[in-house]
Amino acid sequence: MTRARRILSAAATLVVAGTTLTGCFEEPSPHDAVRDFLVGWQSGDYELAAGRTDGDQATVRKTLSDAKQELDAASFRFKIKSLSMTGEEAKADFRAEVDLGENNPLWEYDGLLPLHLVDGTWKVRWSPSVLHPQLKEGQRFAVDTDPRPRKPIVDRTGEPLQGNTVFYSVGVYPAKLGDRAEEVAAKLSKITDYAQDRLLSRIRSSPPDKFVPLVTFGRSRYQTMQSKLDAIDGIETVQQDQPVNPEPPQQIVGSVSALTPETEQKLGGPERAGDSVGRSGLQQAYQDYLTGSTQTKVITLDLKTGKQVALLKEWRGRENVSVKTTIDRSVQAAAEQALGETEASLLVAVQRDTGQILAVGSQGELTRQKDLNQEMGALAGRFPAGTAFSIVAADALLKKDVSPKLRLACPDERTVGGAKFVQAAESTGVTPSATFQENFAKGCVTALASLARRVTADDLSASAKALGVGLPWRLPLKSFSGSLPQLAGDADKAKAIAGQNVEVSPLGMALVAAAVASGTWRPPVLVTDPRSPDPAAEAAQTPQPAPVPIDPKVLAPLKRMMAAGATGTPAQAGKGRVYGVTATAGSQLKWFVGWQGEVAVAVLARNHDPGAVAGGFFSALQNSQ
Template structure:
């Protein structure tokens, strides 16, 4: 009987000891693994299951769910891609998983980032040790991310072909003031990092699109005009398409805020094109023989001389034009024309017509006068006559095409909207036009622009305008095919010496 009781006691003691040992083993067991917890966290994150993520975090902050949802909402996150790297052990009960992520933002597109998911055993379980940097590495020390709007009302101008205006082509002074006429509000976006005590740091941006408007400028013509002026200060080239009036090139390097479109200058001998038109209409034939003495005195008034006092004797009127005989033009104008005749002819050839460009502009003035000395000077582009390079380009275009058209930098509809007026085309006298073409061809063939390197087919007129405040202004107007131009060099010297070489570079650069 005693033996049986002893056996029972031993069994009971053994049972108690065994149960205690099992309890000790069970108490030391860790539920799950770092890999399982990390995988579950990433899976919940991909699905947007923030509550599921929170359950895997050791002591999550009270705003854990709010932080995640607000970040996605404020940044307009459409989707997130997560690519975990290999799990790395950092201790007996700690590990980490480096991962790459890409957030797809509605306004800004893909935004990649890299971070690390840290894990550790807490309360016999593998848990995520979460910090704001887990959400994004920049979210530390109280930093936050913010998506903001960018508004702009800019406009961008293109060439007629739809290309960008050539860089440094000296057209900005005319295009920039036009931008308010075409500006429309467009919206862009910017992602900013805002850290306490630090300036905002832009991370991503999508700039607003500017409103795009095509001009009449030709990329090739504008580029060639700009390059032709590169070595010449205080100069400009205006290029017009005679058949349409479109401004193909407008390169302006004039100093002291002078404008080739709005400011007027004495034209010198290029104005003889107008005087010749008046004389032709009065009956003077290009083949008529006329005197070209070294000097000529208006009876009872002042004396006019040729450049260098050159006496050419008797020449045809065409040759007088080709060699720019001041004396011939003064004598013929003062004996065959009145000041009103000259002013009326100038008005027909642009001086009395609206210049409707879209960028403002004027043609100049040819005032009527009763003073014979002033009239004599007016006839050779001195005196009170003033004009713009723009108007002289339009004059050359009218000779080439036979129709005067207002130059324009924009479409006809936009020019009408901006300027508020229109300008009608004007057909010129065919006989006068035909004669002027011959006269301008003679200038290049054997006159003041001969042997200067101008390409075949160019016709033109040189001009040198005396001014009281410095060296003469240099001019050259001309055309070739459906392209007319004016080159002007303020205080440049002679037309042949300063303006013609620019025209040569321009035309050869096309």
């Protein structure tokens, strides 16, 4: 909840509190004095509150106003616990709730208001202990914070996936400012757009001899502001190295920026000036884990010495932790090398036996989408499956005892159920009496579509689900598991076998390849620790789908079909057998879906042979190992 919302909430509570207090007692009683003092303090009407005390009015008003700044408090709320009278003396016990404006529990404490009759009117007997029982004359509140540096996102071996970037933390030592705190806050506010009262509260709430970060800048922004900042007497700058410069896969790791007035207001959480904020990718998804929450102490200080007198409350904060991913640097480097020779392509590599994502890469733009990248394209992109979906269709057909040796014609055109299919010019080389396996390997859409009557819509749907298409698996980043529409008849089934009415993501197809390679489909994994970006909501989340083994009678022939699909293609590069299919998905997009050894991959390319990208990837991976 943002600071503004907390203040509104407090105002709403105030109305209820005022009404409740009004009806508690009949006059004459100290009730009105208690009510007006606490309501005035809570609402910031310090004149009302001061008028119900026997102290110097200006002193009381200033003390109450200063307390709000000294605590950097978003709001105060009070609840009367008891009120008793003995002759001309009375006392009211109250419960205070102070919102310190950070992602900490409310500071709650019990206070006491002593009252007595002054010329027939009940007055609060004024002293600093009215604010808190441990606050004495010559003392004030302060809030001592200990922010933690941002933790890195790491690869599967624990090595950071980002380098350090310098941030410039601009702040003050309150003791050096003397009575110029308001002047400095005003000047800094004017050039940074941070609210003056927030800057002043942070200065006045901090221990005087401790550096107080007020505004944080990245390098370029700081350089444009440096001359203006240097002109403010009392401002000091501290350089901080933070692990925020992303390495491949950059868009999965995500970007980070310094806290700005806008993000501070929007977040309303543990972030303070001096912190960095995740803008995208895992940096944004795991912001709370990477930064933790600030260790905070509410203390009292001696006004003369500035030294701590008492510790009133302490929150140790939530420890920040690194985020461990499944990314493998050598696999990622091989992906970057293979993609570098293309105009526009996406690649996802997963470990075949675990579903762990080893590499995610992108090059250029596959479509006109301006935001297409590793996350939006490779993980969450919705692309036509084309004949790459024939892997899923083959699972259904083999279960229906369609033999890989079945002879199928591969004409240039064919109509099935009223739907017309045209064989792509580049998918030639299939003999008129080729087998199902040969047509699968060459991606003959007219031959594959002719098999629609061999399976039911339920058969195709079941195989799609068994290989993860459309299942509700999830990642900490946006992802897409695929979609298969309702299949009404032979035309729809034929289109599905040809992948013309099916949408998939490169990640989803890489998992299909991994399933055939290992014999079991598994949901994807990108982060191994912490398990969820939001631990509070983890218990309510739908569990990940369970692994699904492939029917043993299907697995062996399906592997042979995918071996045939890669034989003699650019994907078959380097040492070791490659399994896979090259498929068309419209006039420009092409797929390669397959595996070599322990690594399964899906490549989607525009105006480029995806098999060549896969071959380059496997070769680069072998060389790195």
